[in-house]
Amino acid sequence: MRVLLVGAGGVGTAVTRIAARRDFLTHMVVADYDPNRAEAAVAALKEHGDRFSARRLDASDEEGVRRLLTEERCDVLLNATDPRFVMPLFRAALEAGAHYLDMAMSLSAPHPERPYEECGVKLGDGQFELAERWADVGRLALVGMGVEPGLSDVFARYAADELFDEIDEIGVRDGADLTVEGYGFAPSFSIWTTIEECLNPPVVYEKDRGWFTTAPFSEPEVFDFPEGIGPVECVNVEHEEVLLIPRWVDAGRVTFKYGLGNDFIAKLKTLHELGLDSTAKLTVPGEDGPVRVSPRDVVAACLPDPAGLGERMTGKTCAGTWVKGTKNGAPREVYLYHVVDNQWSMREYGSQAVVWQTAVNPVVALELLATGAWTGTGVLGPEAFPPRPFLDLLTEYGSPWGLREQN
Amino acid sequence: MRVLLVGAGGVGTAVTRIAARRDFLTHMVVADYDPNRAEAAVAALKEHGDRFSARRLDASDEEGVRRLLTEERCDVLLNATDPRFVMPLFRAALEAGAHYLDMAMSLSAPHPERPYEECGVKLGDGQFELAERWADVGRLALVGMGVEPGLSDVFARYAADELFDEIDEIGVRDGADLTVEGYGFAPSFSIWTTIEECLNPPVVYEKDRGWFTTAPFSEPEVFDFPEGIGPVECVNVEHEEVLLIPRWVDAGRVTFKYGLGNDFIAKLKTLHELGLDSTAKLTVPGEDGPVRVSPRDVVAACLPDPAGLGERMTGKTCAGTWVKGTKNGAPREVYLYHVVDNQWSMREYGSQAVVWQTAVNPVVALELLATGAWTGTGVLGPEAFPPRPFLDLLTEYGSPWGLREQN
Structure with a gap:
C-alpha cells in the first residue's frame, strides 16, 4: 500500500x-x-x-x-x-x-436563529453530501478514523454486535490526569481548537428526535475513568461520534462528553464572558500605534505550545465509550476504553500521549484495508466495519483496550 | 481659593x-x-x-x-x-x-526576593521622603484624600477620637451591588487598574510587626454591607489606608479588603493563571504580519469603558471602616460607612456612583482648608486632621454617612 x-x-x-x-x-x-x-x-x-x-x-x-x-x-x-x-x-x-x-470531519456552522436548540450545518455534512460519488467510483472515504472519533466508534459497534441486545444510550467519555511540570496551567492540546470545539453548540442524538444542540458545557457529570485516572467532570461537547454512530448503530441516545474538569471549564467560561474567545480582531495599542489582533490569538500566545510539552508531562489519557442497555433481558452497562500513559508513549515513540493515541488508530485502519480485513466504498465511519479485527490488531500494536462492567 | x-x-x-x-x-x-x-x-x-x-x-x-x-x-x-x-x-x-x-499615592514596587512576605517600595514612600521639604516651606501635601483612601481614613480617626479607648483592628471594607444592564460582565472601574491593584502583593500592618505583605486575594471574608447591599466576599488588596492610618492612629492591626465577590476574584485569578494580566508585550498575528501587544491591553479592549456605563448601571457602592476595640472597658465593634446610590448620583450630578463618591471628598477637604477648619504643613494623610468638621460638611453636601454597631 x-x-x-x-x-x-x-x-x-x-x-x-x-x-x-x-x-x-x-x-x-x-x-x-x-x-x-x-x-x-x-x-x-x-x-x-x-x-x-x-x-x-x-x-x-x-x-x-x-x-x-x-x-x-x-x-x-x-x-x-x-x-x-x-x-x-x-x-x-x-x-x-x-x-x-x-481523523476529524468537515466543519459545522451553528443554526442562525436557534444555535443552542437546532443543528445548522453538522460536522461531516459536507462530506456525506458526496457519498454517492464515492460509491459510484468504488472508492472509500473512511471518515473520523482517529481515536475520538475513531476507536470510540469501533467500541460502539463492538458493543452493539457482541455485548448488547438493545442499547439505550451510547456516551463517548474522554478524560485524563495529565499534568505538565513547571506550568500552573498548560493545556495538552491547542487552546485555539479547544475553545472552538467547547464553545460550539454541543450536538446530541435521540432516536425519536434526531440530532439537536444544547448550550455549551451542558449536562455536567462526573465520570470515573479507569487505570487510576479517577473521577473527572465531563460536559457535552460537539464531536463527530454523535453524528457518526447513529448512522450504523441502533441506540436510543448518543452523546459525547469531554472530561475537561471543573477548573478548565471555569477558565473557558471566563474567557467567553470576557470576550477573550473571540476571533474577531479589535484595536489595541501596539509598539508604533494601534494594531488589530484577535483576542483568541493572544490567549494562545500566552500559553506554551502543547506539542513541545511531552517531556514535562506525566499522567494518562483515556478515550472510551460507555454503553447502557440490555443483554438477555437483563440491564447491562459497560465502559470500553483505551488508556495511554505519557511516559510509555514518550519512551516507545517519542510522542506525547494525546498525539500518539490519535495517530495509532488510522495506522491500524490502513493495515486492515491493506490486508482486506476491512473493505467498503462510499463515505463510511469506523462503525460501518467489523470491530473485532480492529480491536485485535490494536492489541497486537502493543496498546490493548479494556472493558469495565459498570454494575 | x-x-x-x-x-x-x-x-x-x-x-x-x-x-x-x-x-x-x-x-x-x-x-x-x-x-x-x-x-x-x-x-x-x-x-x-x-x-x-x-x-x-x-x-x-x-x-x-x-x-x-x-x-x-x-x-x-x-x-x-x-x-x-x-x-x-x-x-x-x-x-x-x-x-x-x-486621591491615590505614589506607586509601590514589590520586594525583589520575597514579594509576598516583605514590603519593597511602599505606596506613598516617594511622597513621604519629601515630607521635611514640605514642612520647611510651610505648605501642605494632603495625600490619599479621595474616598478610599480619604473618607475611610477620616472614619478611622473619628473612631479613635470618639468611639474607642483602645483599637485592636481597623479594617477598611469596600463593597457594592452595582450591575450593568446588557452586560454579563462589566467592571464599574478600569480593569487595567483593578488588575494592577489586585495582583500586587497586599499590604497588612500589625503593631508588633510593622508593614508586611501577603499573597494576592489572601484572608477571604464575607462582609455584610449596609443599606441592602448585603454580604460580599472581600479579600486583602494593596491600598493606601494600610500605609496611612498607622502613622496617626494607634491600632493593633490595619487591613484593606476589597469586596470583589467570588466571581470577579475567580476571573482575576484566571487572567493571572493564563498570563493575560501581563503588561509585557508578546507577538501575535496582526492584519499585515506579526505585531506586539500587551495581553492586559487586550483584556481591557474586550470590555466596555466603565466611564460610559453610568446610565445603564443600577445599585449602590459602599466605602467604610470597620473598627474593633474597647470603650469604657467593654468590647465594641462598629462599621462607619458611606453609601452612594448610582441612580441618585446620576440624577443629581450626571456622575456614576463610584466616580462621584471619590470626587466629593477632596472637594470637602478643599473647603475645610479654605475656611481654615483644617490646617497643616508637611505630607499628611486625612487622619492627621480633626474628623468631625469633615463628616459634618460631607452631610451638608447632601451625602450623609452612617454608623452601624456590630454587636
Missing part, C-alpha cells in the same frame, strides 16, 4: 513512527506546507530505508494534491491536518481515484 | 460639578492632556460664569505644571490623574509653593 500522509505535525509525525514498524506499508509520502517538518519526520526514520519520502504540499491546493497523489501512485490519502483542510483534501482524493482517511 | 485641577476624566469632571455648587471656590483651572475633555467639563458649568477655565496640560511635564500654577496664581493643585503622575505633580506643586491634594 502506498500512502500520501498530509500533515507532519504532532499526529502526522507519530503516524510515521507507528507505520514504520509495520510491513503492510510499501511507501509513505510525507507532505507538509512546511518542508522542514516533512523532512524532519522522514529523517528520523532513516533506518527504514526509502519507504518514506518528504514533499512540500499546500493542503488547500486541491489540484496540487490531486497531482501529487497521481504522480506518487498513492492508493490512499491520510489527512493529518487541521479540520479547515478536510474538504479540499477529501475532494482531491476523490478526483485522483484514491481512498481517503481522516 | 484658586485651584488647579489636573485631570478632567470621570473623577475630575465630577469634582467640577460638585465644587461649582460651593462658594469657597474663587476659581478652578481645569487642565487635561486632552483639551477637549477640559473644555467639555468647563462648558457644562457655564451658568457658573467665569469661575472655571480650561487649559491643556501634560501632567508628566513638571516644569509646565509649575509654570501654570504660578501663572494662574493657584493656591492648591488637586491631582485627579492616574497614579503614574503623582510624583511629577507632587514635585511641581512643591516647587511652585502651592498646596497639593491627591
Whole structure:
C-alpha cells in the first residue's frame, strides 16, 4: 500500500513512527506546507530505508494534491491536518481515484436563529453530501478514523454486535490526569481548537428526535475513568461520534462528553464572558500605534505550545465509550476504553500521549484495508466495519483496550 | 481659593460639578492632556460664569505644571490623574509653593526576593521622603484624600477620637451591588487598574510587626454591607489606608479588603493563571504580519469603558471602616460607612456612583482648608486632621454617612 500522509505535525509525525514498524506499508509520502517538518519526520526514520519520502504540499491546493497523489501512485490519502483542510483534501482524493482517511470531519456552522436548540450545518455534512460519488467510483472515504472519533466508534459497534441486545444510550467519555511540570496551567492540546470545539453548540442524538444542540458545557457529570485516572467532570461537547454512530448503530441516545474538569471549564467560561474567545480582531495599542489582533490569538500566545510539552508531562489519557442497555433481558452497562500513559508513549515513540493515541488508530485502519480485513466504498465511519479485527490488531500494536462492567 | 485641577476624566469632571455648587471656590483651572475633555467639563458649568477655565496640560511635564500654577496664581493643585503622575505633580506643586491634594499615592514596587512576605517600595514612600521639604516651606501635601483612601481614613480617626479607648483592628471594607444592564460582565472601574491593584502583593500592618505583605486575594471574608447591599466576599488588596492610618492612629492591626465577590476574584485569578494580566508585550498575528501587544491591553479592549456605563448601571457602592476595640472597658465593634446610590448620583450630578463618591471628598477637604477648619504643613494623610468638621460638611453636601454597631 502506498500512502500520501498530509500533515507532519504532532499526529502526522507519530503516524510515521507507528507505520514504520509495520510491513503492510510499501511507501509513505510525507507532505507538509512546511518542508522542514516533512523532512524532519522522514529523517528520523532513516533506518527504514526509502519507504518514506518528504514533499512540500499546500493542503488547500486541491489540484496540487490531486497531482501529487497521481504522480506518487498513492492508493490512499491520510489527512493529518487541521479540520479547515478536510474538504479540499477529501475532494482531491476523490478526483485522483484514491481512498481517503481522516481523523476529524468537515466543519459545522451553528443554526442562525436557534444555535443552542437546532443543528445548522453538522460536522461531516459536507462530506456525506458526496457519498454517492464515492460509491459510484468504488472508492472509500473512511471518515473520523482517529481515536475520538475513531476507536470510540469501533467500541460502539463492538458493543452493539457482541455485548448488547438493545442499547439505550451510547456516551463517548474522554478524560485524563495529565499534568505538565513547571506550568500552573498548560493545556495538552491547542487552546485555539479547544475553545472552538467547547464553545460550539454541543450536538446530541435521540432516536425519536434526531440530532439537536444544547448550550455549551451542558449536562455536567462526573465520570470515573479507569487505570487510576479517577473521577473527572465531563460536559457535552460537539464531536463527530454523535453524528457518526447513529448512522450504523441502533441506540436510543448518543452523546459525547469531554472530561475537561471543573477548573478548565471555569477558565473557558471566563474567557467567553470576557470576550477573550473571540476571533474577531479589535484595536489595541501596539509598539508604533494601534494594531488589530484577535483576542483568541493572544490567549494562545500566552500559553506554551502543547506539542513541545511531552517531556514535562506525566499522567494518562483515556478515550472510551460507555454503553447502557440490555443483554438477555437483563440491564447491562459497560465502559470500553483505551488508556495511554505519557511516559510509555514518550519512551516507545517519542510522542506525547494525546498525539500518539490519535495517530495509532488510522495506522491500524490502513493495515486492515491493506490486508482486506476491512473493505467498503462510499463515505463510511469506523462503525460501518467489523470491530473485532480492529480491536485485535490494536492489541497486537502493543496498546490493548479494556472493558469495565459498570454494575 | 484658586485651584488647579489636573485631570478632567470621570473623577475630575465630577469634582467640577460638585465644587461649582460651593462658594469657597474663587476659581478652578481645569487642565487635561486632552483639551477637549477640559473644555467639555468647563462648558457644562457655564451658568457658573467665569469661575472655571480650561487649559491643556501634560501632567508628566513638571516644569509646565509649575509654570501654570504660578501663572494662574493657584493656591492648591488637586491631582485627579492616574497614579503614574503623582510624583511629577507632587514635585511641581512643591516647587511652585502651592498646596497639593491627591486621591491615590505614589506607586509601590514589590520586594525583589520575597514579594509576598516583605514590603519593597511602599505606596506613598516617594511622597513621604519629601515630607521635611514640605514642612520647611510651610505648605501642605494632603495625600490619599479621595474616598478610599480619604473618607475611610477620616472614619478611622473619628473612631479613635470618639468611639474607642483602645483599637485592636481597623479594617477598611469596600463593597457594592452595582450591575450593568446588557452586560454579563462589566467592571464599574478600569480593569487595567483593578488588575494592577489586585495582583500586587497586599499590604497588612500589625503593631508588633510593622508593614508586611501577603499573597494576592489572601484572608477571604464575607462582609455584610449596609443599606441592602448585603454580604460580599472581600479579600486583602494593596491600598493606601494600610500605609496611612498607622502613622496617626494607634491600632493593633490595619487591613484593606476589597469586596470583589467570588466571581470577579475567580476571573482575576484566571487572567493571572493564563498570563493575560501581563503588561509585557508578546507577538501575535496582526492584519499585515506579526505585531506586539500587551495581553492586559487586550483584556481591557474586550470590555466596555466603565466611564460610559453610568446610565445603564443600577445599585449602590459602599466605602467604610470597620473598627474593633474597647470603650469604657467593654468590647465594641462598629462599621462607619458611606453609601452612594448610582441612580441618585446620576440624577443629581450626571456622575456614576463610584466616580462621584471619590470626587466629593477632596472637594470637602478643599473647603475645610479654605475656611481654615483644617490646617497643616508637611505630607499628611486625612487622619492627621480633626474628623468631625469633615463628616459634618460631607452631610451638608447632601451625602450623609452612617454608623452601624456590630454587636
